[in-house]
Amino acid sequence: MGGEVKNAIRCEKISKVFGNVIANEKIDLELNYGEILALLGENGSGKTTLMNMISGIYHPDEGTIYVNGEPVSIQSPLDAQKLGIGMIHQHFKLVNIFSAMENIELGTPGKKLPPKELRARVTALCEKYGLETDPLKPVHDMSVSEKQTVEILKILYRGANILILDEPTAVLTPQETEKLFEILRHMRAAGCAIIIITHKLNEVLSISDRVTILRKGRSFGTVKTAEVDVSKLTELMVGRAVNLEIERPATDRSEEVLKVVDLCVERSDGSTALEDVSFHVNRGEILGVAGIAGSGQKELCESIAGLITPKKGAILYKKENMAGKTPREIIELGISMSFVPEDRLGMGLVAGMGMTDNMLLKTYTRGKGAFVDRAPAKKMAETLVDKFGIVTAGIEMPVRMMSGGNVQKVLLGREIESSPDLLITAYPVRGLDINSSYLVYDLLNEQKKKGVAVLYIGEDLDVLLQLCDRIAVLCHGRLTGVVDADKVTKEQIGLMMTGENWEEVREYGG
Amino acid sequence: MISLDFILKFIVAAVAAGTPLLFGTVGEILSEKVGHLNLGVEGMMSIGALTGFMAGYGSHNLAVSMIAAFAGGMVSALIYAVLTIGFMANQNVIGLTLTIFGVGFANFVGVYMVGKTSSNTWQLSADLISQMKSIHIPLLSDIPVIGKLIFSYDPFTYTGIIIALICGWYLFKTKAGLNTQAIGENPAAADAASIQVTKWKFINIVLGGGICGIGGAYCSMIINGGVWISDCVGGLGWISVALVIFAAWRPQTAILGSFIFGALRVLKYYMPSVIPIAFFNMLPFIITAAVLLIASIRGTKGSHIPENLGFNYFREDR
Known part of the structure; x- marks a missing residue:
């Protein structure tokens, strides 16, 4: 590029309306070749809508998009591809049974290449941009970061030099994130223009050259990354100063609430999900569970909640073994345990039902006879709306119409209202913006102060380190260590997530 | 005891009996490869049986019959495609409805046509029947064993x-084909890779229906010796749906699979008469049920079932 700044994308007064919701209002955005632009904004601020317009999934109602200085009309993903624009979606769009190179070739024009030639092309591309992949490996055998590499290659293979990444680091370990950033820097040096959407502010600071902030569907200015810090970015994003400290109150932790001993769980296909996992949670304590997605977190939660029967081992709740009991039996034992599953709308709530009916799911057996008494559930729903500031058009509106943050509040609120002694939550802030996330952390801390034992399955290590008292790290169903949160670094947890034991890691870098 | 001639006869009969299954299975594979489970095979075959028979009755030409059967199958598959792709209707419901409609429609027209003839039989001309006879290639067909096995x-x-x-x-x-498979596995991925999902779904489903239609024409024109009989497809469409699983969604394997099931269909003529005929009539369906049972016990692991089979795709769904 040689010092000269070349314009890749310029958006001028872009507006997009869905029904009566204004998703984007007169947004301006500029992206140059050879730079990484971070797009920052809370949930619902219109980031994804804007990116979908650039990649041809939606069409703007007003405004013009310029690519390489020319005004263009992008009608479909194919048009975007022809203009050299490629988007990596938050959820990977790969065909599981195909190999890496088949996925890369998919949808490209022309005849099917002989495997040898295709392989050579993919390898050449990898070398050019410093990527690593096994072209013949089927996608279903790949780790998350390998899949992401394939996504990037897919776009590069189509000759794209403008890349959009939608929350690419959400599912990566710190080491994998650093590797991805290395690749992105490599691509920047090769002259690509890159837009990255992320919620993690320290990542914005480490990777981007400039930051464009969106708030409530409007662009709120662009700043040079070098001139801002985390608190300044938050302020720009939320509109006011936010205390980013997550408190960790000291509590009475004398009593053991949950003890898991040598827990072994098999998946339905016969593979091992958990192997000899042992740990305990005391009252007034938040135990975090870290690990790459699919390391056995789901099976751990579900076996404690009584949804799956462990193959071996004991789950002791206040010294009583619960392994192999059904959820109903667990409740009848007088054990109050609240389970907030990771799949909020799949397992936690019935998407098509309103708040009232969702409240009833947990309490309907308390009614007498064959009839259901809806009055208490309705009252509870109204209480939750007031208490947690849930935004909804009405408590009878199907919960799937609510935004992610509000759904999470409904679910968490329902579980907390049953005043549990043990609260299990899996990824409670997934997809939530900074405000809602902090509300969830506050709620959890409140429970902790009440003496509830909390098991917190999380993905953001910064949060785990601040919120939790101790952190258990899972890797391929094995526990690589349970450590005090204030005696461990993010890097050490990252290493444990990839299979190294705490003993080895402690030596490595204290 | 069992002569070579006897075995050869059995194999040749098995292949002939498996032929309609082969069409049904291959047609259904095309549809399932784009993620659409079409339970209307029986109906599409029935309509193909009707249009093929009608065209043959009018033109006395086998090629015209086959093309008409293909077209009939395509039109009936098009109904299914419009409803499930365009209107996002439930695939199972539409498929079953298509079966009920197709069988009923073919019978309805058939009965009407039978009534129109003087002899009360709707029959193909002797000229056309001679065209449908087993081929005989001089020299090749006369080679011992091989000739009978391959050229007859x-x-x-x-x-x-x-x-x-x-x-x-x-x-x-x-x-x-790669694009087609991607649609059946993960339509969102295909869409993101700028494959025209809707277009390719239509192409595959409609072509698949056409192929099923030819299988139907075999039922109406050959099995019953050129005389129209109601319900001529008689459940072969259902066996074809199961054969797709047996063939692991591979058309080449379907060739083998359909001939094995063809053998089951003709077994009754080659077995000692101690066992009642009804048992043999039932056999293909029992094996079909067994295949489905085994497939579901094995689960998705190791099978080649398209990941998105049975689900419609709507781009803006979440």
């Missing part, structure tokens, strides 16, 4: 094998 079938059987081989090549060796 009717034109439908060869057409079916050729179509199966072409479909196999299309699905596994061409770019269009």
Whole structure:
């Protein structure tokens, strides 16, 4: 590029309306070749809508998009591809049974290449941009970061030099994130223009050259990354100063609430999900569970909640073994345990039902006879709306119409209202913006102060380190260590997530 | 005791009996490869049986019959495609409805046509029947064993094998086939890779229906010796749906699978008469049920079932 700044994308007064919701209002955005632009904004601020317009999934109602200085009309993903624009979606769009190179070739024009030639092309591309992949490996055998590499290659293979990444680091370990950033820097040096959407502010600071902030569907200015810090970015994003400290109150932790001993769980296909996992949670304590997605977190939660029967081992709740009991039996034992599953709308709530009916799911057996008494559930729903500031058009509106943050509040609120002694939550802030996330952390801390034992399955290590008292790290169903949160670094947890034991890691870098 | 001649006869009969299954199976594979489970095979075959028979009755030409059967199958598959792709209707419901409609429609027209004839039988001309006879290639067909085994079938059987081989090549060796498979596995991924999902779904489902239609024509024109009989497809469409699983969604394997099931269908003529005929009539369906049972016990692991089979795709769904 040689010092000269070349314009890749310029958006001028872009507006997009869905029904009566204004998703984007007169947004301006500029992206140059050879730079990484971070797009920052809370949930619902219109980031994804804007990116979908650039990649041809939606069409703007007003405004013009310029690519390489020319005004263009992008009608479909194919048009975007022809203009050299490629988007990596938050959820990977790969065909599981195909190999890496088949996925890369998919949808490209022309005849099917002989495997040898295709392989050579993919390898050449990898070398050019410093990527690593096994072209013949089927996608279903790949780790998350390998899949992401394939996504990037897919776009590069189509000759794209403008890349959009939608929350690419959400599912990566710190080491994998650093590797991805290395690749992105490599691509920047090769002259690509890159837009990255992320919620993690320290990542914005480490990777981007400039930051464009969106708030409530409007662009709120662009700043040079070098001139801002985390608190300044938050302020720009939320509109006011936010205390980013997550408190960790000291509590009475004398009593053991949950003890898991040598827990072994098999998946339905016969593979091992958990192997000899042992740990305990005391009252007034938040135990975090870290690990790459699919390391056995789901099976751990579900076996404690009584949804799956462990193959071996004991789950002791206040010294009583619960392994192999059904959820109903667990409740009848007088054990109050609240389970907030990771799949909020799949397992936690019935998407098509309103708040009232969702409240009833947990309490309907308390009614007498064959009839259901809806009055208490309705009252509870109204209480939750007031208490947690849930935004909804009405408590009878199907919960799937609510935004992610509000759904999470409904679910968490329902579980907390049953005043549990043990609260299990899996990824409670997934997809939530900074405000809602902090509300969830506050709620959890409140429970902790009440003496509830909390098991917190999380993905953001910064949060785990601040919120939790101790952190258990899972890797391929094995526990690589349970450590005090204030005696461990993010890097050490990252290493444990990839299979190294705490003993080895402690030596490595204290 | 069992002579070579006896075995040869059995194999030749098995292949002939498996031919309609081959068409049904290959057609259904095309549809399932784009993620659409079409339970209307029986109906599409019935409509193909009708249009093929009608065209044959009018034109006395086998090629015209086959083309008409293909077109009939395509039109009936088009109904299914419009409803499930365009209107996002439930695939199972539409498929079942198509079966009920197709069988009923063919019977309805058939009965009407039978009433129109003076002899009360709706029959193909002797000229056309001679065209449908097993081929006889001088020299080749006379080679002992081999000649009988390879060069002694009717034109439908060869057409079916050729179509199966072409479909196999299309699905596994061409770019269009790769795209087709991607749609059945993960339509969102295909869409993101700028494959025209809707277009390719239509193409595959409609072509698949056409192929099923030819299988129907075999039922109406050959099995009953050129005389129209109601319910001529008689459940072969259902066996075809199960055969797709047996063939692991591969047209080449479908050739083998359909001939094995063809053997089951003709077994009754080659077995000692101690066992009641009804048992043999039931046999293909029992095996079909067993295949489905085994497939579901094995689960998705190791099977080649398209990941998105049975689900409609709507881009803006979450």
